[in-house]
Structure formats: structure tokens, C-alpha cells
Amino acid sequence: MKGIGPLLLMICFFLCTQKKAFSQSMVKIEGGSYIPLYGRDSAKIIVRDFLMDVYPVTNEAFLSFVKEYPTWQKDKVRRLFADDNYLNDWESPISPGEKISLKAPVTNISWFAAKYYCECQDKRLPTIDEWEYVAMADETKKDARKDSTYNQKILEWYETPRTHKKEIGNTFKNYWGVYDMHGLVWEWTFDFNSVLISGASRKDMDNDRNLFCGSAAIGANDLMNYAAFMRYAFRGSIKANFAVKNLGFRCVKDIQDPSKNNSSNHKID
Amino acid sequence: MKVYKLLILLCVLMACSSKSSETENASSNSVREVLPDMSIYHLPAKWHTQNNEQIELKDLQGDVLVMVMIYTSCQAACPRLVADMRNIESQIGGQLKDEVKLILVSIDPETDTPERLKAFAKENQMDNDQWLFLQGTEASVREFANVLAVKYKQISPMDFSHSNIISVFDQKGVLQHQQEGLGVDNKETIAKINELAGNG
Secondary structure, three states: OOOOOHHHHHHHHHHHHHHHHOOOOEEEEEEEEEOOOOOOOOOOOEEOOOOOOOOEEHHHHHHHHHOOOOOHOOOOOOOOOOOOOOOOOOOOOOOOOOOOOOOOOOOOOOOOHHHHHHHOOEEEOOOHHHHHHOOOOOOOOOOOOOHHHHHHHHHHHHHOEEEEEEEEEOEEEEOOOEEOOOOEEEEEEOOHHHOOOOOOOOOOOOHHHHHHHHHHHEEEOOOOOOOHHHHHHHHHHHHOOOOOEEEEOOOEEEEOOHHHHHHOOOOOO | OOOHHHHHHHHHHHHHHHHHHHHHHHHHHHHHOOOOOHHHHHHEEEEEEEOOOOOHHHHOOOOEEEEEEEEEOOOOOOOHHHHHHHHHHHHHHHHHHHHHEEEEEEEOOOOOOOHHHHHHHHOOOOOOOOOOEEEHHHHHHHHHHHHHHHOEOOOOOOOOEEEEEEEEOOOOOOOOEEEEEOOOOOHHHHHHHHHHHHHO
């Protein structure tokens, strides 16, 4: 009995650490209010405090995930949840291969896969409002949207090809301590399908009002923010089982205990 | 010693919990053999009906499903969508009625409780076995909308903007037809439903 104890302890420890193989550090984002490009009728959006992954999810982390949840391997995933492009640059279902850096953000990921990845760690995908709230920060300011050089930088990145092959942490660390919101990959959001921009891909060119109830209430608040406009348009154009070459994701988490809200720069591992 | 016993118990518990997830995988694999990859019956979420029963979508297997996403406090498009659904229902061939379920999924799960859905069903004369109203969670509704390619957004505490799409699924849960927009001719949709139900 005495001999078995430590062994079991070790097994338990192993099981626990295995669970954590794809966890990553998060930082606290202090909530606030702002006016997003596309908002509600009251214009101002309130974002509550939450935790956000410091980096986009890497190939390495996603590899641990598919090893633990084989139904998400590319040869097993259901087409309902991911199209043919899902992880298509990986050499095999359980290896990205030599050509792809483990430290690069995972891309060719469907919304379903991203959502389940976050949920299996008690995290979730950020909402558009949360993502955009964090994305408007530059190195020193919470809201750099009025800064023309900031917008210019983002637009320059949009013009640069193959940035998704770079490793995480390559771009700047923003005000919140979050890396790579711009400059590496585009990212899935929980409610990307709330963008109701009409497009030629659907049969709604003539009369939006028929397809969307209340469409008149939806309009861009600040068309000067062209980079954000591109992000919303992109979100409006994709479907949840699409796997796109430059589209990755990161997770966020609600802050459960309100008493913890006071500590700034709250880090957990 | 006590600590070890506790640890053993903990490990047994953990082992059990991982076992149960294995059997869950096994059972979902067997479902997979029968169901096509694109079947909505792969969605794991649980829903509440207007009769406050808990169901999974796969419990509906075997029927042709006609589905629409609405919310009960909606003033604009939903009454017309509901009217469309009733119009479709009235044109399903008499002997095929038992093969078809008409389902309204709420995009406002916070407001649309089973009680509220039940009241809505009664108000709109949709309170029989053919009609099913579903309440999910924020995440399951988002997920389901993504399967239908339905878009929606809360635009005020009371209102949502949303796509007006009626979707038809075959007996195995594969999407076979979508009708987009309001006030469109239901003819094609009805023909599809009758065709699928007739085959089933």
C-alpha cells in the first residue's frame, strides 16, 4: 500500500500536467466602454473585465489538443465542423511536419475547432467587442484608433503576405501585455456571425431588409477606421466550418471572483 | 495513509471520468457510421423544449425538420417568419404530416424560457406535437446558427437583427434546402419537404 501511494501520486501528477500541455499564460484586460465600428443602437459598448491569452494558439499547442481529442485530427474531423482546408498544411494528422514552426500560430482552423479547443480548458473565444477592444491598444495607449500611424501599420500588415508563418511574439506587446493582435494572423471570434454586412455571396443584394430584420440599425460608426472595416467585412464573409490560411485564434476567460478584479496585471498560468 | 487513500480515491475518480469520456467517444463513433459527416446530429448541445423537456438534436432523427431562428419579443420580421412556417405546415401533404417536425429555435435564450415559448406556441396556434420550440444557451445557439449560416446580433436589450432563413433537413440531419428572405414564395420549400418526407 505504501509503495502504491507515491506511484499513484505520480500518475495523478502526470494526468494533471498532461491536461495542461496546451495551456498558456493569460493577462487581465480591464473592462471599459468604447464605440466599436459596428455597435448596437446605443453606440457605446461595455466590456467587462476578462482574461486573454497573451499569444495566439500555436501549432504546438494545437498538436497537444488533437492528440488528446483525436476527433479533431484532420483525417477524422467531421465536415460539418471543418472543411477540406482544415489543418491542410500539416504533414500528418498528428504532426505539423518540418516545414512548419511549432511556435507559429495555428491556422487553417475552423470556428468549431477553435471553440472546442477553448472550451476544453474552460475558456471561450472572445466576442468581437472584446477582441476589438483589446485590438485598439498600441504599446502605450488603450485606444490608439485616432493615431494615424497605428492604423497605417495595421494596413501595411494586411498587405504583407505569409505573416502567419512567423512565430508568436514577433509583433509588439500592447498596453494590456497581449502580443500579436495585429501583424501575424486574423483571429476567430465567438460571434463573428453577428456581422450583418450584405454581400454578393448571398441573395440579398437588392433588399437587405428582407434578409435581415432590423438591418437599418446596423451601420458603420466610423468609416475612417478602414482596418477595422476590413476585419468586420472579413468576418461577415466567412462560415464557421471554413479553414483559412491566415486565420487563427486565441482564447479568453471570464473572471469569476469579483474580489480578484482589483489586482491589476493579474497573471495566471 | 489517509492521504494516500484520498489520492487513490481521486485517481479512481479521474480514471472513471476519463473512461466515461472514452465510451462517449465510442458511442459517437457508432453514430458516425450511420450519420453523414454533414449531419446536424453531430452537434452535442442539449436543448429545452416548450414543454421543458431536455433533448439533443439527434433525438429528432428520422423526421424531416423545418427550422427557423426567431425570438418571441420580435416585432418586425419574426411574425412574418412564423406566418411563413404556418403556411408551410398547412401545405404538407396530409399523410406526410407525421414525418415532419417544424422547429423554432430562439436566438434569445435568456428571455425565451420554456414557459415563454409555450405561451408563444399557444398564442400562435402552434401548440401540438408537430411544433417544437427550442431554448439553448448563448454558445449552443451561436453554434447552431453557424450550421445554418444564420447571422444575428443583439442590437438593443430587446431586439436582435437576424437573417430570415428557413432551413429544411432530411431524416439524417443533413441540410437540403434553404429559403432566404421574407414574403418569398414557399412553393419550392414545400415541394422539398414533401419530397423528403415521401422518401422517408
